[in-house]
Amino acid sequence: xxxxxxxxxxxxxxxxxxxxxxxxxxxxxxxxxxxxxxxxxxxxxxxxxxxxxxxxxxxxxxxxxxxxxxxxxxxxxxxxxxxxxxxxxxxxxxxxxxxxxxxxxxxxxxxxxxxxxxxxxxxxxxxxxxxxxxxxxxxxxxxxxxxxxxxxxxxxxxxxxxxxxxxxxxxxxxxxxxxxxxxxxxxxxxxxxxxxxxxxxxxxxxxxxxxxxxxxxxxxxxxxxxxxxxxxxxxxxxxxxxxxx
Amino acid sequence: xxxxxxxxxxxxxxxxxxxxxxxxxxxxxxxxxxxxxxxxxxxxxxxxxxxxxxxxxxxxxxxxxxxxxxxxxxxxxxxxxxxxxxxxxxxxxxxxxxxxxxxxxxxxxxxxxxxxxxxxxxxxxxxxxxxxxxxxxxxxxxxxxxxxxxxxxxxxxxxxxxxxxxxxxxxxxxxxxxxxxxxxxxxxxxxxxxxxxxxxxxxxxxxxxxxxxxxxxxxxxxxxxxxxxxxxxxxxxxxxxxxxxxxxxxxxxxxxxxxxxxxxxxxxxxxxxxxxxxxxxxxxxxxxxxxxxxxxxxxxxxxxxxxxxxxxxxxxxxxxxxxxxxxxxxxxxxxxxxxxxxxxxxxxxxxxxxxxxxx
Numbered sequence: 001x002x003x004x005x006x007x008x009x010x011x012x013x014x015x016x017x018x019x020x021x022x023x024x025x026x027x028x029x030x031x032x033x034x035x036x037x038x039x040x041x042x043x044x045x046x047x048x049x050x051x052x053x054x055x056x057x058x059x060x061x062x063x064x065x066x067x068x069x070x071x072x073x074x075x076x077x078x079x080x081x082x083x084x085x086x087x088x089x090x091x092x093x094x095x096x097x098x099x100x101x102x103x104x105x106x107x108x109x110x111x112x113x114x115x116x117x118x119x120x121x122x123x124x125x126x127x128x129x130x131x132x133x134x135x136x137x138x139x140x141x142x143x144x145x146x147x148x149x150x151x152x153x154x155x156x157x158x159x160x161x162x163x164x165x166x167x168x169x170x171x172x173x174x175x176x177x178x179x180x181x182x183x184x185x186x187x188x189x190x191x192x193x194x195x196x197x198x199x200x201x202x203x204x205x206x207x208x209x210x211x212x213x214x215x216x217x218x219x220x221x222x223x224x225x226x227x228x229x230x231x232x233x234x235x236x237x238x239x240x241x242x243x244x245x
Numbered sequence: 246x247x248x249x250x251x252x253x254x255x256x257x258x259x260x261x262x263x264x265x266x267x268x269x270x271x272x273x274x275x276x277x278x279x280x281x282x283x284x285x286x287x288x289x290x291x292x293x294x295x296x297x298x299x300x301x302x303x304x305x306x307x308x309x310x311x312x313x314x315x316x317x318x319x320x321x322x323x324x325x326x327x328x329x330x331x332x333x334x335x336x337x338x339x340x341x342x343x344x345x346x347x348x349x350x351x352x353x354x355x356x357x358x359x360x361x362x363x364x365x366x367x368x369x370x371x372x373x374x375x376x377x378x379x380x381x382x383x384x385x386x387x388x389x390x391x392x393x394x395x396x397x398x399x400x401x402x403x404x405x406x407x408x409x410x411x412x413x414x415x416x417x418x419x420x421x422x423x424x425x426x427x428x429x430x431x432x433x434x435x436x437x438x439x440x441x442x443x444x445x446x447x448x449x450x451x452x453x454x455x456x457x458x459x460x461x462x463x464x465x466x467x468x469x470x471x472x473x474x475x476x477x478x479x480x481x482x483x484x485x486x487x488x489x490x491x492x493x494x495x496x497x498x499x500x501x502x503x504x505x506x507x508x509x510x511x512x513x514x515x516x517x518x519x520x521x522x523x524x525x526x527x528x529x530x531x532x533x534x535x536x537x538x539x540x541x542x543x544x545x546x547x548x549x550x551x552x553x554x555x556x557x558x559x560x561x562x563x564x565x566x567x568x569x570x571x572x573x574x575x576x577x578x579x580x581x582x583x584x585x586x587x588x589x590x591x592x593x594x595x596x597x598x599x600x601x602x603x604x
Contacts, residue, residue, distance in 0.1 A: 080321055089319050092391040107394050108319045111372075111384030112330045116322045 003032040010071030020232030059136035066138045073125040074145035077182035084172045097177040117189035140199045146227035148179040150214035158223040205234035266535045276529045280563040289313035291336035291410040295343045295418025297483040304557035315406035331381040337403045340378040343418040345461035346431045355403040361430035365389045366441040374440035417508040418483040420453040450491045458511040478522045480512040484531035527556040
């Protein structure tokens with residue numbers, strides 16, 4: 001019997017899922033998980049598993065009970081706020097922790113920050129997401145990227161090249177509550193974009209966030225941003241459970 | 246003085262209607278009399294006022310002058326979004342300031358001398374408007390706490406603006422407004438029009454007299470002189486008619502005449518009384534009979550881009566010593582179609598007052 005194919009494609013966040021797929025390769029499930037890194041250039045070198053034109057062809061070939069899952073980009077929240085900004089700011093979101101008065105110079109209104117996130121998505125990788133989604137006739141899902149890590153020491157130790165080159169060790173890490181709010185804003189913008197685009201947005205797998213909303217330490221990868229293979233495994237469980245139901 | 250001599254013989258052309266208004270070609274009419282203020286590329290020019298003030302801000306920016314924005318929004322946010330969210334529309338994110346009382350009140354609030362009792366306006370969806378700038382935040386504020394925090398930042402920026410500007414251009418727009426019966430706080434828009442709920446027990450109509458406008462502006466001028474003694478002030482009167490009048494029994498046309506007359510008289514009195522206060526006749530440039538109404542759009546209210554350009558060309562000529570070439574007659578005629586197109590396209594300004602009559 002043909003297994004249902006689940007094609008999971010994305011940028012850097014797909015690595016955690018690829019690692020999980022490798023670990024369960026010999027497991028007997030009704031799904032054939034295929035996780036691919038979309039090709040791109042990084043530091044002058046081409047990396048990744050599949051070019052966009054080929055991906056579009058593969059996406060078009062999916063059928064039956066197959067599914068297409070995306071985890072494209074997703075680091076805008078970090079670009080905006082992993083490092084302390086020279087003009088420190090806060091964003092107030094009901095239900096989230098405000099930074100103490102006097103620790104920031106400017107308040108970015110929620111609606112303004114949210115509009116900016118939405119605009120960035122629509123003008124940026126949202127176009128690519130739509131293109132991929134439209135290439136396929138099967139249901140398309142979009143994963144929330146992992147929640148931010150609260151541990152500043154871990155972030156400083158594992159900061160990616162982009163942030164190291166930008167001097168994060170001297171500049172410092174933004175307060176964790178702000179990073180969590182930027183991530184939340186990004187998630188809301190992506191969820192809204194997906195709702196308008198007939199794409200199902202999938203939140204983080206249950207149990208991967210701590211009581212305050214940050215990524216559980218058990219799911220930290222070594223760097224500042226990404227989750228590990230254990231997290232990827234939970235994503236696969238989440239997808240499988242959703243497709244079975 | 247001989248019998249044939251009289252004071253008018255020595256007067257320049259600009260003193261005579263036929264020579265200065267009726268005879269010149271439209272683009273050549275220049276009603277600016279004495280205008281002592283000079284601005285340079287480094288002069289920090291701040292703006293506030295009614296809708297028409299936005300044109301001044303826009304042209305100053307486009308002309309390469311130092312249009313001073315004290316509340317620019319965070320640089321992380323794209324300029325397009327910041328503009329859409331009222332950052333940079335004026336030098337502070339105060340929205341339209343239509344009346345002299347509103348300006349005085351803004352200063353008193355920025356200085357902590359007055360805290361209106363009016364509570365934030367909560368919309369049906371739970372979002373929040375600031376009653377004193379109800380239209381600055383698209384999507385409104387997410388919470389009362391956010392609105393209050395943003396207001397604190399805003400008022401700090403207003404104070405900073407007055408402390409550090411070189412020139413403050415204020416366009417007087419209206420005399421009519423609505424105020425709180427409880428503490429006299431005035432609102433840019435009648436409560437209930439763009440947020441809030443109208444309650445005749447809580448709000449009353451207030452139409453300023455000329456002496457009240459002068460008193461409010463005297464307070465502003467004194468404040469500026471105290472906090473920033475070198476600052477210059479330019480007053481203009483908005484040529485944009487009232488969207489609607491709430492004056493009992495009045496026609497909107499007579500109400501407009503009253504309002505603009507009061508503001509024009511006040512501007513003259515203030516200019517005559519203070520060396521650092523200047524009057525720029527944008528009102529006359531737009532409303533003058535010489536242009537036969539051509540500087541108004543089809544709604545007879547909004548000002549066309551052609552009219553705004555005439556105002557700003559003269560402003561830059563007199564204030565910046567930029568003798569910007571007046572559109573040449575033949576050229577202007579040849580481009581009439583383009584001008585008409587420009588006239589048809591209302592200059593995009595955020596005019597909250599338009600909410601009074603959406604029909």
